[in-house]
Amino acid sequence: MKSLIVLWTSVANNLATWCCTSAHHDVKTVEVRSKNEGLSFLTITLPSFAKDFELSLERGYVDNSVFLSFKKNGRLPAFLSGFSCLVFDRGTGVLLEDPAIDAIRAIRQLSLMYSKILIDCSDSRERAAFTEFLECEQEVESTKGERSYDNFNRLSTLIFGSLFAKVDKDVYDGNLIPKHGPGATADRLVGNQKYHQTQWPCRLETYFPYGEMVLPNWSYWEQLEQVDFLEPGAEIPVKVVSVPKTMKTPRIIAVEPTAMQYAQQAVLRLIADGIKESPILDSMLGLDDQTPNQRLARQGSSKGDLATLDLSEASDRVSCETVSNLLSKHRHFHDAVMACRSTTARLPDGTVRVLSKFASMGSALCFPMEAATFLVAIFCGIEQDLGHRLTRSEFNSYSGRVRVFGDDIIVPKEHVRSVISSLEYFGLKVNYRKSFWNGKFRESCGKEYYDGTDVSVVRVRRVLPSSRKDAQEIISTVSLRNQLFEAGYEEPVDLLDNRIVRILGHFPVVGKTSPVLGRHSYGPLREDTKLIHSIPMVKGWMIRPLIPKNEINDWPALRKCLALMESRESDEIATSSDHLRRSGRPRVVSIKLGMGHAGY
16 A cells, blocks of 8 residues: 555546645645554545545535545635635635636646556445345336336437337347357356357247358257256346445446357347447447547536436446336347346345346346437427427437436436436436536546536556566556556656666666557657667567467357358468367466557
């Protein structure tokens, strides 16, 4: 923890210089409270300070309801007061007419620096997260049948009618191309072994027949004798697990069975392609590009016309009932989605529960179905606010003003109250602490802005390395160093440079495209750069992922090769057989010293 405090001190002093103030007392506070409260002060208490600060920006004043775990100096907290008095009036707590944006960035940087560091939270916090997961599921179940979907269904047809009709026809015609993802599965198949599936849920057969989805072709029909076709009661449940998120709480996800994930990817491909082919939907729904949300958040912070909303437990609160209504007028699309949806989940204590939610994070269809649900719910709220039924031209006019990416939502400020009411009507939970529309602060998809200026922070993702064996920590620290360099932090960059050089020895200057672990710089080529065949090369450490051995042959190998051919945009076919011997996510990542291109 000492190295984290030293780094925090360096960043604090650098920011104090920028803002013409002093961080001396703040450094003392961090040292003392970290000693008394442990690492949780940096990873939990300080991020809570940031939330109170952002809430005060939204309200336009500081009152006695915020910063409760910090001593006050006038109306403001004594901690970071040298910065906060450049934003709020010390005597009244009111937001200054022209607050210092550098001070806003500084407070956020110093309080959020360790908010997402990958350190396991305590057992009690992990148990609490699973309890909340179960309570959320019970709440979704308890509200089943209580809502009217008349307006929802009508607007879903207005918004998605053409897209869903196209997907429906593709499903009916059998234009489904499944694929395996890289992640873990509930039946513990990894890498190449996913192509040798010997279990298949019976309810997949209507739209995802084993003979066409798994076998290379029907000439291998004799392999069907080795397949265990699972009746609904014998299906493998999703496995509910936790993955690191913050020290305050882990992220709860559900690991899908191989067969379900495989089929889900086929439907996802049709949805994603359909959205890209529709300019209006592509402007309102994001599945893989966060930058439009970020641009709109900047606009909202500058002009004040757009609100940014954040949802809590977003995926776990989308009910199967709601998704069923969303797709109800497109029978083949609806039935295919429900066929590849896992209906039960195995909790950590071994109990199996029937799910009322559509899907948790882990399903390939969780993201697109929740996004579509949110979009329809948003326009239910907008329509209610307008006081009349939404027309096609009115819907189109909201392009560039409404956008959904996961649980990050952009809506016009004038409709925000009605939109929130609509989202909550459909069982969703708006996180008011991370939703903004009154002040000049906006946040969406990892970017934060105040009055049009980027006030995003650089976060430490892993503890700092102590030896060359700490490969993941070294890789993360090099990335951190370069992010701090890009943000203009000179003192922390020098601090990390010295630490990395002590551990690695070789830490050359490289460009952003170099595979070598090196430092970014604005200076000219260094003396340690060598021209080899006119290509600038440097000696340094490079990442070496150790892909596990995972060999397949016979028909599963043929199926994988055919799948690769189907997914390629060009006629190029992989000629190396290595992918049939090694596959899956690297279990170990190491670094190796060698020569690599400098990336200039």
